[in-house]
Amino acid sequence: MPKPHRSEDAASLSRNWKPFRIPLTVPAVALVNGIIVEIMAEEGRTRQRRRRDADVPNFKRTIGAIVADLAHRLLEIEHDPSDIRLPGVRLTLRTSKLGRKARRYDPPFLGKTLPTILDTMARCGLVTVEKGEWSGSDEPGKLTIVRPTLRLAEMLTQADLQFPDWGLCVDQEIIMQRSANDDPQHKGALVDYADDANTTGLREEVRRINDHLRHADITVLKDDPALARINPALRFVQRVFNQSSFDHGGRLGGAQFWTMLHRHERSAVRIDGHPVATVDYSSMGTRLLYAEAGVLPPDGDHYDLDGFGPAYRDAVKRFASGSLFVKGRPLHEVTPRRPSGLRFGLHLETLPYGTTMGALTTAWERRHAGLRWATWGQPSRQDEEVQQTGWLYRGLGHRLFRRESDILVRVLLTLNAQGITALPLHDAVLVARPHAEVARSVMQSTYLEATGQPIPVSVD
Structure with missing residues (x-):
């Protein structure tokens, strides 16, 4: 089984949104364009003012990024196609984040209209939106989770869109x-x-x-x-x-x-x-x-130390890597002990029974x-x-x-x-x-x- 994405949350079947995802092939672009037409028609029933021509490309790119990453998400993780709770993506809808002055890392098309676009997509029966919560402090809060609906999943299935149909735009910061x-x-x-x-x-x-x-x-x-x-x-x-x-x-x-x-x-x-x-x-x-x-x-x-032969190489390698980042004293003296016997990403149970960090340090220094x-x-x-x-x-x-x-x-x-x-x-x-x-x-x-x-x- 491949490694899970580093932002994967198994409980919510979600990971962080990849806003630079795009449709690559003619069928994928056609599906996204059809969805854009549907969303614009839905908007026309409630929108009071016509969207400025200069804003239309960003509007379309935002919809494309949402659809593309949700489509990719469905392909990434095994799920029951009939399950109403399909895999989704996490993102922030805080206007202070969406409306900030753009950095080189931010999608240039993304702005304060994202919540409105998601609401319209939800009215069209394309996505569900589980609103996040502010923590009330500087601590991280709960991000919003966007999921495809069964309708959107069926549209993607009927179009037979697979991984090669979706890519990443090359104009993001590298x-x-x-x-x-x-x-x-x-x-x-x-x-x-x-x-x-x-x-x-x-x-x-x-x-x-x-x-x-x-x-x-x-x-x-x-x-x-x-x-x-x-x-x-x-x-x-x-x-x-x-x-x-x-x-x-x-x-x-x-x-x-x-x-x-x-x-x-x-x-x-x-x-x-x-x-x-x-x-x-x-x-x-x-x-x-x-x-x-x-x-x-x-x-x-x-990484072959006295008392720590090839069977313990991975553990010694992790210890050695951590030692490169400490100054003045050995790693175990400057790194706090973590729960469950974990220090600097190294589980003590991966070492010979009874081993202390001091013994490992001594063997390392001798080598x-x-x-x-x-x-x-x-x-x-x-x-x-x-x-x-x-x-x-x-x-x-x-x-x-x-x-x-x-x-x-x-x-x-x-x-x-x-x-x-x-x-x-x-x-x-x-x-x-x-x-x-x-x-x-x-x-x-x-x-x-x-x-x-x-x-x-x-x-x-």
């Missing part, structure tokens, strides 16, 4: 910046920014990657019924920077169907008709830290003693605590993510220039198996050029 957030369980808020030569260059790189993906031959075998609800047309990449800085983060996110698949499900992906291989950098996070320190990394798997004792210049008074732990706990995680993502973008562009399609997975790529060795060579040479150090690259 360079995202988020604010600082001390809670690793939540994203920072989107931050607006002024464009300069740097952001323009970053955007052009991602645009080129998206252009290649949009025209690539990528399919998913549907032999497994669970994969029938995967849309291989979802191949839209964005770069997401963190801490309100373009020096931090930059990993590739967006709507990417392959990130919704578990490892064993990737065998169903086909690129140019071929099965795919996963070409993966080995221990890239810690190796980038060694490169920053100017110290040669040890051989072997960096990477070269980083602990590496020096990094004359410290300021505030950094004396950090200096005592060398490079192990310098809080460089977001900065390393920027280096990692820069390297991966360069890998993607190099492979695309050779006519090779590659799907990004943080510090790995999926490529057609006949191109796996070329991808490995490109990844190794790109890393060496960026850091001055070699790195193992595996092919699975």
Whole structure:
């Protein structure tokens, strides 16, 4: 079973609305246009003033975005077609949000008329609207849930519209910046920014990657019924920077169907008709830290620690990733304990019985003693605590993510220039198996050029 959408709410069968969804094919556009005509006729019975000509395109795009995402939602999740409570999408109808000055991330067509449009669609028997509630404070309230009616679901079924009929418009922002957030369980808020030569260059790189993906031959075998609800047309990449800085983060996110698949499900992906291989950098996070320190990394798997063998690799990897973001002291000393034995996303029961975080920290520091004792210049008074732990706990995680993502973008562009399609997975790529060795060579040479150090690259 593919991974659920990160905003999925099983109780309400809803997820966040994707307002940039659009009809792609002639049948989908025809259905949406028919609905627009019906809504305008319904409006004509009650509307006092004629809509301004300049507002008509935004009106139509809003209806198209609602219908397209509800149609996609019905295809995403298994449901009883006769159930009156069909899967829906969550959105806000607060006029303070809809009427705010547009940011680069906001759909330019969306405005204060959204509640009125939804009310009209409800009168036409196309949607149901479960109104949200304000929390009464700055805390998040309950979002409005919009669901297709049985009538709209039947219209979509009769038109035989499937995933390829719906897409994402390409004029949305692809360079995202988020604010600082001390809670690793939540994203920072989107931050607006002024464009300069740097952001323009970053955007052009991602645009080129998206252009290649949009025209690539990528399919998913549907032999497994669970994969029938995967849309291989979802191949839209964005770069997401963190801490309100373009020096931090930059990993590739967006709507990417392959990130919704578990490892064993990737065998169903086909690129140019071929099965795919996963070409993966080995221990890239810690190796980038060694490169920053100017110290040669040890051989072997960096997550293979004394007392924590291969069976615990995933848990050690999660611990190591968290350690890149803390400063001055080990991770378990600065991260509060979470419920049910959970610390920094790591369940204690995934480790050997009786293991303490202190024991894991000791094993980690022994494995990477070269980083602990590496020096990094004359410290300021505030950094004396950090200096005592060398490079192990310098809080460089977001900065390393920027280096990692820069390297991966360069890998993607190099492979695309050779006519090779590659799907990004943080510090790995999926490529057609006949191109796996070329991808490995490109990844190794790109890393060496960026850091001055070699790195193992595996092919699975």
